[in-house]
Amino acid sequence: MTLGKEIDGKAFAAKVQDKVAEGVAAFTASQGRKPGLAVVLVGEDPASAVYVRSKHKMTLKLGMESFEFKRPANISQEELMELVEELNGDPRVDGILVQLPLPKHLDEQAVVELINPDKDVDGLTPISTGRLALGLPGLVPCTPLGSLMLLQDELGDLSGKNAVVVGRSILVGKPMAQLLLNANCTVTIAHSRTQDLAGVIHQADIVVAAIGRPEMIKGAWIKPGATVIDVGINRVPAEEEGKTRIVGDVDTASAISHVAAITPVPGGVGPMTIAVLMRNTLFAAHLRAGLPAPLGL
Numbered sequence: 033m034t035l036g037k038e039i040d041g042k043a044f045a046a047k048v049q050d051k052v053a054e055g056v057a058a059f060t061a062s063q064g065r066k067p068g069l070a071v072v073l074v075g076e077d078p079a080s081a082v083y084v085r086s087k088h089k090m091t092l093k094l095g096m097e098s099f100e101f102k103r104p105a106n107i108s109q110e111e112l113m114e115l116v117e118e119l120n121g122d123p124r125v126d127g128i129l130v131q132l133p134l135p136k137h138l139d140e141q142a143v144v145e146l147i148n149p150d151k152d153v154d155g156l157t158p159i160s161t162g163r164l165a166l167g168l169p170g171l172v173p174c175t176p177l178g179s180l181m182l183l184q185d186e187l188g189d190l191s192g193k194n195a196v197v198v199g200r201s202i203l204v205g206k207p208m209a210q211l212l213l214n215a216n217c218t219v220t221i222a223h224s225r226t227q228d229l230a231g232v233i234h235q236a237d238i239v240v241a242a243i244g245r246p247e248m249i250k251g252a253w254i255k256p257g258a259t260v261i262d263v264g265i266n267r268v269p270a271e272e273e274g275k276t277r278i279v280g281d282v283d284t285a286s287a288i289s290h291v292a293a294i295t296p297v298p299g300g301v302g303p304m305t306i307a308v309l310m311r312n313t314l315f316a317a318h319l320r321a322g323l324p325a326p327l328g329l
């Protein structure tokens with residue numbers, strides 16, 4: 033039995049970060065200011081707080097300016113909208129990220145739609161989404177773009193490959209499918225109502241799992257030699273009483289003997305998400321300064 037390879041997302045993310053740091057230095061030298069990222073965190077969700085902290089640290093590490101806005105869970109829609117408008121108008125801010133999900137009483141879509149598309153480093157505004165659907169240049173959601181970069185690094189040209197995206201979320205599934213389509217894959221989007229999910233997945237040369245169900249996709253469903261990107265980050269109870277660990281949407285133990293390559297969780301897509309956020313912030317800074325996009329990213 034041959035075992036597939038684990039894709040080292042952390043190592044690839046480190047390479048992306050190095051290139052971003054170079055681009056940041058060049059931008060700062062030519063513009064006399066650093067690119068800036070503003071992150072808005074509403075509420076006290078501990079997992080979100082951890083992600084926001086690692087984004088903050090990475091932003092500073094790569095030489096950019098980081099602005100953090102922590103607001104209580106009971107913030108009103110109006111106050112949150114005012115904050116976003118303020119950031120839209122702040123010349124030091126090139127990228128705006130509102131950490132999702134927001135507390136239930138807030139209208140997430142209205143907040144996202146207010147973000148200036150030129151500062152939309154999450155790629156979630158209708159303008160960014162529309163550009164992606166049209167195949168035009170623009171800011172692309174971080175997790176899907178990071179996943180595509182890993183696939184292209186692993187497989188080279190993706191033309192003609194059968195890709196199945198499992199999950200249809202706005203943040204991951206839908207933009208992932210668009211990116212794969214733009215890369216000339218034959219794309220299927222599967223979801224909770226899909227019939228014979230195992231059979232659909234078995235057709236795929238590329239599987240992107242983004243459903244948010246721990247270890248749901250089993251090895252036997254995967255076509256031998258397929259490449260698998262596991263986007264899932266699910267916290268489950270660990271063996272040790274009271275502790276938790278994170279697992280993906282793919283049952284790696286059974287999948288590893290079927291795949292050519294698979295991303296682990298943690299250490300796969302997660303680190304790429306943050307690296308691409310940094311890249312998108314650098315891109316947004318260039319866009320706002322009227323400079324061409326930096327090369328090699």
Ligand SMILES: Nc1nc(=O)c2c([nH]1)NC[C@@H]1CN(c3ccc(C(=O)N[C@@H](CCC(=O)O)C(=O)O)cc3)C=[N+]21
Binds near residue numbers: 080302303
């Ligand atoms: N507007 C918005 N944009 C986002 O991009 C966004 C968001 N909201 N809300 C929450 C999710 C989650 N997310 C992650 C980022 C990095 C890791 C990451 O670095 N994970 C590491 C460590 C995981 C761990 O140990 O907890 C890994 O997979 O190796 C994970 C998850 C971004 N998100």
